[in-house]
Amino acid sequence: xxVVVADDVMLVRSGLARLLSDAGVxxxxxxxxxxxxxxxxxxxxxxxxxxxxxxxxTHTDEGLVAARRIREHYPKTSVVLLSQYLExxxxxxLLADQPGGLxxxxxxxVSDIAVLVDALRRVTExxxxxxxxxxxxxxxRRRPGSxxxxxxxxxxxILALMAEGRSNSGIAGExxxxxxxxxxxxxxxFRKLGLEPSPDVNRRVxxxxxxxxx
Amino acid sequence: xxPKRATGAIAASLATATAVVTVLAYSVALARDDxxxxxxxxxxxxxxxxxxxxxxxxxxxxxxxxxxxxxxxxGLAVGAVGSLLPLWAAWSWLPxxxxxxxxxxxxLTVAGTAQVALGWPPEASATARRAGRAVIALVxxxxxxxxxxxxxxxxxxxxxxxxxxxxxLDSVLSTKSAVAITCVLTIVAAILAAAxxxxxxxxxxxxxxxxxxxxxxxxxxxxxxxxxxxxxxxxPSVPLxxxxxxxxxxxxxxxxxxxxxxxxxxxxxxxxxxxxxxxETALSDLSGAIRGVQFAVPGDARWVDPAGRDVHDAPAPGxxxxxxxxxxxxxxxxxxxxxxxxxxxAGLTPAAWLALRNAQLAAVVKARLADVHASQRxxxxxxxxxxxxxxxxxxxxxQQRLVSVAFHLRVALRGVDPATAAxxxxxxxxxxxxxxxxxQLAHGIFPSVLASEGLEAALDELLAASDIPATLDIQxxxxxxxxxxxxxxxxxxxxxxxxxxxxxxxxxxSAVQDRDTLTVRVEVHAGSRTxxxxxxxxxxxxxxxxxxxxxxxxxPEDETVVTAVIPCAS
Numbered sequence: 001x002x003v004v005v006a007d008d009v010m011l012v013r014s015g016l017a018r019l020l021s022d023a024g025v026x027x028x029x030x031x032x033x034x035x036x037x038x039x040x041x042x043x044x045x046x047x048x049x050x051x052x053x054x055x056x057x058t059h060t061d062e063g064l065v066a067a068r069r070i071r072e073h074y075p076k077t078s079v080v081l082l083s084q085y086l087e088x089x090x091x092x093x094l095l096a097d098q099p100g101g102l103x104x105x106x107x108x109x110v111s112d113i114a115v116l117v118d119a120l121r122r123v124t125e126x127x128x129x130x131x132x133x134x135x136x137x138x139x140x141r142r143r144p145g146s147x148x149x150x151x152x153x154x155x156x157x158i159l160a161l162m163a164e165g166r167s168n169s170g171i172a173g174e175x176x177x178x179x180x181x182x183x184x185x186x187x188x189x190f191r192k193l194g195l196e197p198s199p200d201v202n203r204r205v206x207x208x209x210x211x212x213x214x
Numbered sequence: 215x216x217p218k219r220a221t222g223a224i225a226a227s228l229a230t231a232t233a234v235v236t237v238l239a240y241s242v243a244l245a246r247d248d249x250x251x252x253x254x255x256x257x258x259x260x261x262x263x264x265x266x267x268x269x270x271x272x273x274x275x276x277x278x279x280x281x282x283x284x285x286x287x288x289g290l291a292v293g294a295v296g297s298l299l300p301l302w303a304a305w306s307w308l309p310x311x312x313x314x315x316x317x318x319x320x321x322l323t324v325a326g327t328a329q330v331a332l333g334w335p336p337e338a339s340a341t342a343r344r345a346g347r348a349v350i351a352l353v354x355x356x357x358x359x360x361x362x363x364x365x366x367x368x369x370x371x372x373x374x375x376x377x378x379x380x381x382x383l384d385s386v387l388s389t390k391s392a393v394a395i396t397c398v399l400t401i402v403a404a405i406l407a408a409a410x411x412x413x414x415x416x417x418x419x420x421x422x423x424x425x426x427x428x429x430x431x432x433x434x435x436x437x438x439x440x441x442x443x444x445x446x447x448x449x450p451s452v453p454l455x456x457x458x459x460x461x462x463x464x465x466x467x468x469x470x471x472x473x474x475x476x477x478x479x480x481x482x483x484x485x486x487x488x489x490x491x492x493x494e495t496a497l498s499d500l501s502g503a504i505r506g507v508q509f510a511v512p513g514d515a516r517w518v519d520p521a522g523r524d525v526h527d528a529p530a531p532g533x534x535x536x537x538x539x540x541x542x543x544x545x546x547x548x549x550x551x552x553x554x555x556x557x558x559x560a561g562l563t564p565a566a567w568l569a570l571r572n573a574q575l576a577a578v579v580k581a582r583l584a585d586v587h588a589s590q591r592x593x594x595x596x597x598x599x600x601x602x603x604x605x606x607x608x609x610x611x612x613q614q615r616l617v618s619v620a621f622h623l624r625v626a627l628r629g630v631d632p633a634t635a636a637x638x639x640x641x642x643x644x645x646x647x648x649x650x651x652x653x654q655l656a657h658g659i660f661p662s663v664l665a666s667e668g669l670e671a672a673l674d675e676l677l678a679a680s681d682i683p684a685t686l687d688i689q690x691x692x693x694x695x696x697x698x699x700x701x702x703x704x705x706x707x708x709x710x711x712x713x714x715x716x717x718x719x720x721x722x723x724s725a726v727q728d729r730d731t732l733t734v735r736v737e738v739h740a741g742s743r744t745x746x747x748x749x750x751x752x753x754x755x756x757x758x759x760x761x762x763x764x765x766x767x768x769x770p771e772d773e774t775v776v777t778a779v780i781p782c783a784s
Contacts, residue, residue: 009614015621022628059610060666084613084653108649111620111642137678 001120004040006031006063007052007082016050016110023113025120032056034066041070041077048120052107053083053090064094071101078123080116082107092212095128100205103129103165122165128205129165130212136160138211147193147210155189158182163208222284225291226276233269236298243305258452265456268463269298275466278473282560289329290466293430296322297458303366310377318360321400323458324434325353328407330465331427334419345410349403356399363392370448390445397442404435418556426468433461472557479503479557483547487569490520503558506548507570508534509577512541520573522580535559537570545574590759591696598660598699605660613652620645661702669698673705673723680709682738684721691727697782700756701725701734704764707753708736708776727782731762736776750776 003025007013010032017027028044031037033056041049049070053063067079080103083090095102103123109131110116119129130138139148139160151159154175161171168186172179193210195203272294280287299319302308332346367378368389381392408431415424437457444451482502490507508517508525517525529548535555536546547558562570623642627635657679664672670688677684693701705723712719725734750766753776757764762780769775 009618011618012614012621015618015625018625019621022625054610059606084609084617107617108620108646111617111624111646113624137675140678 001048001124002026002028002044002046003048003050003120004029004031004037004044004046005050006034006037006055006066008032008055008059009052012052012107019111019113020116023117025117034062037066038069041074045074046077047124048078048080050080050082050116050120053081061090064090067094067102075101078102078120080105080119080123080129082110084108095130095209095212100126100128104134105129105131106133109133119165126205127165128163128208130163130208132160132164135163135211138163150192151189155185155192158185159189159207159211162186162204163211220284222276222280222287225284225288226273226280229276229291229294230273232295232298233273236301237266237269239305240301243307261452261456265459268459268466269294271463271470272297272459272466275469275473278470279476282476283334283469283472285333286330286469289326289333290462290469291326292329293323293326293462293465296320296324296326297462300458310379313377314364314366314379314381315361317364317366318357318396320458321353321356321360321396321403323462324400324404324407324431325350327427327430327434327462327465328403328411330469331411331415331419331424332407334415334423339414339416342410342414345406345414349407349410352399352403352406356396356403359387359392359395359399363387363389363395365389369393370446393445394442397438400438401435404431404438407431408435420468420472420554423465423468423472426465430461430465433457433464437461475503475554476557476560479554480560480563483558483562483566486547487563487566490569490573503550504547505550507545507573508548509545509574510543511578511581517546518577518581520577522577522582522584524581537562537567539571545570587759587761590755594699594756594759595696601660602662602665605656605662608652608656608659613649613656616645616649616652620649661706664698664702665695669693669701669725672698672702673725676702676706676709677723682709682712682719682721684709684723687722687724687726689726690732693727693732693782696756696760697732697780700753700760700762700778700780701732703753703756704734704776704778705736707749708738708774711749711774712738712740730781732780732782734776734778734780736774738774738776740772740774753778 003020005013005017005020005027007016013030013032017030020027028046029040031040037049037051040046049067051063051067051070053061055062055066063081067081070077070079078101081090081094082105084107090104095104101123103119105116105119122129139156148156148159157175158171161174166174168179168182172182175182190197190203190207193207195206195210197203272290276287276290276294279290296319299316299322302316303313305313328349329346332342362381362383365379365381365384366372381387381389383392387395408428411424411427411431434457437454440451441454444454479502482504485502486504486507506519508519508529510516511518517528519525529546532555533551534546534548535558537544537559549555549558620642623638623645627638627642630638661672661675663675669690673686673688677686690701705725708723709721720739722737723735725732727733747766750764754764754766757778757780760780760782762778765775765777767775
């Protein structure tokens with residue numbers, strides 16, 4: 001898997017590249033800002049771009065803007081956004097349009113390299129991966145009228161794990177229930193959210209989207 | 215002031231009495247056909263009516279300004295007496311010497327008329343005073359010469375009396391010489407007075423009055439010149455008989471006008487005083503001489519309107535009048551185009567003065583309160599900016615470095631033996647713990663999402679991060695950053711106030727914008743006790759700085775209700 005890493009702090013960038021190389025990921029470029037990143041993506045066409053949300057010059061949402069452009073112009077390149085902030089809004093804003101092929105993780109989590117590598121693999125398969133901390137924040141929202149209010153606790157747990165990018169078997173393992181139960185509960189969950197039957201990955205993404213938009 | 219006012223009233227009464235006696239006796243004499251030579255019959259009826267009207271105007275003029283301009287009133291009264299007394303010469307029932315004597319009063323008209331302009335407040339210059347005295351001396355000498363040297367019988371043109379009254383100085387001064395001296399002295403006095411009035415009058419004397427006085431003096435001088443020129447003619451000149459009362463009436467008319475304007479200005483000032491005690495809106499449609507009022511803020515070089523707002527544009531020079539007390543300027547009255555500054559000042563009654571002073575105090579309090587609010591807002595904004603900087607520093611500095619430490623620890627962990635790995639992993643766990651705490655701390659210092667994503671997003675985040683189940687009803691458009699921060703702080707304080715969030719705790723939050731106010735209400739039904747009101751002082755400060763109201767109340771059912779009403783221009 002070929003990736004580029006974009007982060008304006010050299011220590012973080014190099015540490016991340018080193019960790020990824022050790023885990024067998026091919027780091028083809030390191031970018032210090034959004035322009036660098038877009039140039040490298042255009043040149044190397046990597047499988048995934050790992051992008052810090054806040055980068056020069058304004059340190060606000062340069063990474064977010066760059067990610068949107070990458071998804072628009074190079075659909076084969078997935079994006080994993082890294083943030084130090086616990087701000088579901090950022091994830092929401094980006095994922096609301098086309099959640100497939102996108103991930104959003106807290107920066108501190110990716111020092112557990114297995115989590116990051118897993119996320120990289122999932123986004124290249126077209127899924128979306130959202131940091132568990134952010135997912136739990138989203139699940140805590142109780143806005144009147146949200147379809148999420150009709151879900152049972154079991155269905156909410158499953159939706160949360162889906163949003164984190166877990167497979168059915170992963171969810172079954174986490175909740176200590178059978179995979180068949182997960183499938184049945186998922187079908188019920190999709191129905192409650194008003195999602196018509198379609199390829200599974202697509203419906204999972206749409207369910208997460210409902211969560212983000214709630 | 216009191217003796218001068220009395221002078222004005224006495225002078226006005228004297229003029230009135232003279233006029234009434236003259237007109238009454240004149241009418242009676244006419245009715246009885248008792249006039250000396252019958253020449254008065256040659257005066258056309260319309261001119262006689264005009265003469266009557268002129269007398270009325272002069273009397274009205276003396277009364278109109280008797281309080282505010284007693285010296286002018288006195289001057290006009292003297293002028294009236296001077297112009298009316300000579301008419302008495304026609305009454306055959308008066309003793310001869312008296313009939314001849316009243317003719318000597320004519321020059322007094324010049325002195326009286328001049329005094330109207332020269333005695334106008336404020337006090338005239340030394341030159342004007344000297345000129346005034348010279349005029350009086352000249353006129354006095356002229357009258358004396360006439361009194362002592364005039365024999366009507368020796369005057370071919372005498373139209374009113376033909377008694378052979380031998381004056382005291384008949385042997386040394388012929389009647390012709392006496393008339394010549396009188397005419398010359400009076401004309402000199404009139405010219406001197408006119409020149410002084412034209413050149414030396416302070417700007418406070420109304421232009422119309424200067425014009426009227428100079429015109430009258432000119433007419434009087436011309437009539438005397440004519441009288442001398444016609445010496446020897448036996449037919450009386452009708453214009454000469456009535457010119458004096460008519461000329462004085464010109465000044466009387468101007469003084470009437472001044473008096474009317476003073477009354478109107480006074481009414482306008484009184485109206486202002488009344489309106490000031492009512493709500494501000496009553497001031498918007500002021501009409502008449504006073505168009506508005508602005509107040510001085512003691513100690514500051516600035517002016518505010520009755521609502522306490524700063525006035526940046528100074529009114530045009532001459533279109534306002536400043537009222538001061540012992541500590542400096544107090545307020546300025548904005549005048550309509552034709553209103554006079556002196557009249558506006560003269561129009562101030564003690565009641566209006568009190569009302570204006572009250573209004574000044576109220577306006578200054580409002581202005582000072584606005585200053586305090588502005589300063590409070592600046593303090594809050596400064597502290598927010600500082601908090602934001604600290605939050606950024608924590609994120610972009612400390613947190614980034616800790617993250618990179620975590621990465622490098624992870625790199626170091628690869629391929630080390632288990633004995634070395636254990637402390638490294640423990641260290642890594644501590645780094646993660648530190649990161650989580652740092653993130654919490656940074657968010658507590660300043661909610662950056664509020665600035666980047668807006669109030670609704672920030673409240674969403676806040677509720678999501680809180681352990682209290684809460685419902686949020688938000689209907690807010692674009693509000694400025696300060697108002698949004700105050701709403702956020704109110705909600706955060708109300709939710710953070712619960713000591714032990716439990717399942718029994720519930721919160722309802724509503725933020726509704728209604729045209730120009732933003733009302734936020736947080737009801738927290740806490741199962742456990744709350745930490746008290748101290749946590750809300752910062753919120754109250756923020757809301758207060760924006761000119762809003764903050765209330766905190768608790769019900770016996772452990773329900774805390776926080777309400778903030780914040781003014782905001784949407």
